[in-house]
Amino acid sequence: MLNERQTAIFKTIVEEFIRTAEPVGSKTLMNMLDFTCSSATIRNEMAALEDMGLLEKTHTSSGRVPSSKGYRYYVENLMEKQLDESVKNSLQTVFKEKHYTLDEVVKKSCDILSQMTSLTSLVLGPDSRSQTLQHIQLFPISDRTAVAVFITDHGHTENKTFQFDESVSLNDIQTCCNLLNDKLSGTPINHVLEKMDEIKPLMAACVKRHEVLFEAFVNAFVRFASDNVYCSGQSNMLYQPEFADIEKLKGLMKMLEDSSLWRQLADHEGDLAIRIGEDNEVLQSNNVSVVASKFHIHDGEEGQLMIVGPTRMHYNQVVALMEYMSRVIEEMYREES
Template structure:
């Protein structure tokens, strides 16, 4: 069991090691942090922390550095998540306020998050199949060519050109559009397909085939967007911290670019919510907790974003375990809130 002073010593070690990248010794803690006890007493506290595997000596006769377990205890005990400065908040508002659509707002958001944290920033693109259908539109482009537009409440707008087997007519397009919007507006995208198929089957026989083709185009948009993906920025930040990794960073870069493992990790963090009890809406996965995903030397911080308090996807940062957790958590939290607000204004 670690004492209150032991936890304070652990916090000092984490903060000093993050700031300097140098192993931290008892004398430096006693001199800098003014615990009111001798360096010998601090050494005893550090010995207990080492017994608990919260800190370790990278070299003989060196100071101590936090372990993955130590970072986890530090994050779980973290109460002073520093808020962003007024200038930082204004920069986020200004940066995101200029966005014109969902793709633009996500691209701007991930760049802003990378600049704020100096880490790799990641945003999970909201899956249209998890959102609710807001509107369906059919736009005639040519006698046998129609543009199908699907709009979700998460801000996603997807479109597809469908080639028809016969000439379309305005009555068919407007009739099917009105029927679709009356039947499935507000319905989860994943549940919309059977309803749409029923609408096509109920259309008069002369236009049944065309209705089937138009409905199929809507369903194909939904199915095509079930594949989740990430938007990334700041990969160069990982290269700048290469010295914080024991081996090559290229397997980490490959895992990031592959996205599959990261998306699995995002999914587990959303389901497990590890760390949320201590830090509310920011989830933190540290070091060896990420080993199953090929990211054992990294920490990943994420938060959900969405509309009306419902998270439709996650955003976050990835970097070495030696990172400024307090500042990065504040940035992830703030950017998630601003993004949710921005999506609400666009909806």
Template structure:
């Protein structure tokens, strides 16, 4: 092992001990706890070099050292592969997510699961509607003058809307309307479906024109993005377990998490479902998030990324375990949405 590799082993040992104990790590503890195969004098020299390189730092009240953002970054970059979860963990994830009833339930369950697995704050973005296609539109008469429209997309999203027609229409007209709507919208991306629907009232026979106008205006509303439904957050109390991880900034972090825009920006980096992105401390653009690390990835099916998910926690986190959990949950959510 050359000196560089040995110093990295010392850094790795400092990261492991600091993450598990939340106490600055001294050279004696490293020699006692880790089989580094060198003397404590060598370890002290290595720690001095790591400190010069800005990879570890000494908190002023302690003789020990803690990793810096730069140290965590080197540690994460040299994780050659993310350790896979055990078979039991994977089966538990699958069983929990397979019980989901609909898209909202999938989102809620994933966020709860991710927060439990990582003991951090979990964030899951709803499938981005602009990338969804319309699978089917159902038109259900509630009364002779009132219809319920059910819009189903390929991502498992179901949107229900009521339409008051202002006039009575018969079952035959409802059937004709259903056929026209489905032939205009089925298998189209939402934006294209919206454009197609906008043209339908003009093409409708005069006796259906008024009803069609009302139905189409409600459908267009459904096809446009709903920003208020863009993400689900879970496990916020996990942040407050270790207030010392956020000196003077916990309130800022909690406020930033409430600002959906900030969190969605963090997830925007996760545009690929094959890689897990880790942003550490100052690498986060949003100032309020610079005492946190964000581990995120995309989820989707058939090569299409539908949204992002990830966790937000202190920079002192179990990176290998967190990255494995984020990747595993994302993979299952993608599979579930593909099968719906």
């Protein structure tokens, strides 16, 4: 699509704009290109790149900035992924310092991504709503404490800790678990709550303090069936020039709170997806890009890491970091399984 000179000019404009957030003009390019070219020739090539839809003019400068189409061309044809060995070593060290649970690994990965990129990161855990409840198991911890573990057919779990006084006994909780196992085993997670109403009279017939226990189990199922989305580094967007406009920032914060939107963005083929500005109808914004990387767990389950930021993000670094982090999570899951 582009000749050698156009490619060099376009790549330089994209990477300089990513670095400075300032439109790039012909005089700046003359000092940056590794070949001799007149200002007039550069301006002609910039005009040609603009006609192709890869560059845009701004209202405040004679320079050019990449368009959404331009960023797409860059990531698909020109981007060179970069991840220093020191970064890899740092990540390996972080996870080897302590024995983390799998949930902690995923959330810590999310926190690290937001810190290393100075952008916002999200993690979507495996979606338990498509699974069925297989079993509830009760583990006594002490005379006044027990943990109920809810297990799906895919091996996904949710824990509920019960701390009870003399009016609620361990025997009462075990009776409730047995009843729930009998009536709910094989039920899709997203249908469990509606079936709980049918079970309430049965629970009342065999347990004195059934209201307390019923509410406790319902709360556990609500958490189990909810979207497993964790977000880190929202405040990083305050320091991005693109979101200095308060209305744009409000729009972004509203997006971050919409878990259904991130589930839509998670629906893509392949392990990596890059959604750029207005070329993606789900985002409905020409200021935001999302890089998503899948991590695979046992029995075909998968989660996703996402980086959210301005279209002017360091794609080469972000993509390399995301792919590496996904592999780290997969290795941790293999060690735990």
